[in-house]
Amino acid sequence: MNASMTERVLATSAAPIEEGGYALRVVRTVGRRSGERRATPLGVARRDGHLYLISPQVGRDWVRNLHADPWCETEAGDERVEYRATVPEPTVAAAAVATYLRSVQVPWAVAAFPVPADASEAEIAEHLETIAVLRLDPS
DSSP states (O other): OHHHHHHHHHHSOOOOOOTTOEEEEEEEEEOTTTOOEEEEEEEEEEETTEEEEEESOTTOHHHHHHHHOOEEEEEETTEEEEEEEEOOOHHHHHHHHHHHHHHOOOHHHHHTSSSOTTOOHHHHHTTTTTSEEEEEEEO
């Protein structure tokens, strides 16, 4: 599934990532054990002018790769941008998750989170130990 979604995102013009929304990108990370570049299709959310990668599970490979080496690159169509992934403070992370959950229209993606789509930022904050949130800072 990842390979076909990656191909689709790379073949399509980059949709803008609007404030309070998200758009699909292929995120390239460096494998923490292999050192090889890895491609993962992900939704990138925008909150308060910053871009975020969010996962309902902290153990996903791309999350662990970014914790080992924070360099990454996003791609869609002809757009390619390099970033450094950083962990935001908890209140900012909870706000980013709330934005993502409210903008995603894919039921299975929302259902993977330990909170409902309409959860408050305080409810989300209670689950941040299991949710990965990484801010993308231009490199």
